[in-house]
Amino acid sequence: MNDEPLDTLVLGGGAAGLSGALTLARSRRSVLVLDAGEPRNAPAAGVHAFLTRDGLPPAELVRLGRAEVESYGGRVRPGTAVAARRVGDLFAVDTVDGETLHARRLLVATGLVDELPDLPGVRELWGRDVLHCPYCHGWEVRDQPLAVLGTGPGSLHQVKLFRQLTADLVYLRHHAPEPTAEEAEELAALGIPVVDEEVTGLEITDDRLSGVRLASGRVLPRTALALAPRFVARSAVLEDLGVPVADHPWGGRYAAAEDVTGQTAVPGVWIAGNVGDLSAQVVAAAAAGTLAGARINADLVVEDTARAVARHREGAVA
Known part of the structure; x- marks a missing residue:
């Protein structure tokens, strides 16, 4: 002292x-x-x-x-x-x-x-292929196959921000609220498919994201995932x-x-x-x-x- x-x-x-x-x-x-x-x-x-x-x-x-x-x-x-x-x-x-x-x-x-979702692969890729801020990291994943993981009420806002950076975008609703009729129309107008299956983990190949694993066992090929912690x-x-x-x-x-x-x-x-x-x-x-x-x-x-x-x-x- x-x-x-x-x-x-x-x-x-x-x-x-x-x-x-x-x-x-x-x-x-x-x-x-x-x-x-x-x-x-x-x-x-x-x-x-x-x-x-x-x-x-x-x-x-x-x-x-x-x-x-x-x-x-x-x-x-x-x-x-x-x-x-x-x-x-x-x-x-x-x-x-x-x-x-x-x-x-x-x-x-x-x-x-x-505080990240408890999903295999998320923490390992956090800050690289798993992102949250379009202004901090969006340019680096522009035009890539991208998915946004629904984690809460703010997820749809995040979807719209990342749509500006890539046309190949999928919204994985996961645990987020179901879109209202107005929100569903916005997603459709922007050409953003909605996947209602729960996400169970990430697929990693050579230390990089290669896909998102769904509850059905299907793997959706993606090279970047955005989520809101x-x-x-x-x-x-x-x-x-x-x-x-x-x-x-x-x-x-x-x-x-x-x-x-x-x-x-x-x-x-x-x-x-x-x-x-x-x-x-x-x-x-x-x-x-x-x-x-x-x-x-x-x-x-x-x-x-x-x-x-x-x-x-x-x-x-x-």
């Missing part, structure tokens, strides 16, 4: 956390990024739709980001927060290693967990502090912010990235971190000024 509290402790060392830390470090704030080392996008070959960084491997983006933060005096190190509480004017955060860190402000950018924010520390966590209409849970800067209902606590925005791509998470970092610095400036005025008045009285 350090005697001098940090200006800001950042939990999470992905695009959101590092961008927030960079903004704070450039404002000459003492900032530490605690990174659990569990990046959500680790299976992906590259980051996409990130201007000037398209195709960059996720690990390389993090490496570059860490170096930039450290070049301005910020610190980044491994660690996992397991509990948090307020102690007077500070936050005390306990780590899995038994350490307690103290900070004036918290930026929580711990991301989310993708259940997105669950890593929000335990936030819940310790009383930050509201809400259910998403399409499944999953996210932490709630009070405004666009990521400020929460708990004074002194900000969020950025997927922990509060389940659909944020890497570039959006980075932008959210930058905005949160700037707002945290401004909040600290207000507090620093008030303290300076109080000291000034004490000196004048003396």
Whole structure:
């Protein structure tokens, strides 16, 4: 435990956390990024739709980001927060290693967990041939034989997005609700067949997807499968502090912010990235971190000024 509290402790060392830390470090704030080392996008070959960084491997983006933060005096190190509480004017955060860190402000950018369907082959191919985001990975599977797995109410929206990328598309309804008459007409108009059989697993050939196995035993040849996981924010520390966590209409849970800067209902606590925005791509998470970092610095400036005025008045009285 350090005697001098940090200006800001950042939990999470992905695009959101590092961008927030960079903004704070450039404002000459003492900032530490605690990174659990569990990046959500680790299976992906590259980051996409990130201007000037398209195709960059996720690990390389993090490496570059860490170096930039450290070049301005910020610190980044491994660690996992397991509990948090307020102690007077500070936050005390306990780590899995038994350490307690103290900070004036918290930026929580711990991301989310993708809860995948329990089907053989899905986890093995996740981030490669099994995808969820048309903007992150759709171009890479354009014009291929593609299927969308129905996992919930949002699946039909996903079907329409991927139809833009390939004409050879099949909707595997699986466990999703049966389309309404209007939805069935839309699918027919777009030339998207609907398969009502349950999916039992994936066929893998030479470490790549070759087909989708149905309950009848039939294998539908496909080279890519899109599905919508259940997105669950890593929000335990936030819940310790009383930050509201809400259910998403399409499944999953996210932490709630009070405004666009990521400020929460708990004074002194900000969020950025997927922990509060389940659909944020890497570039959006980075932008959210930058905005949160700037707002945290401004909040600290207000507090620093008030303290300076109080000291000034004490000196004048003396």
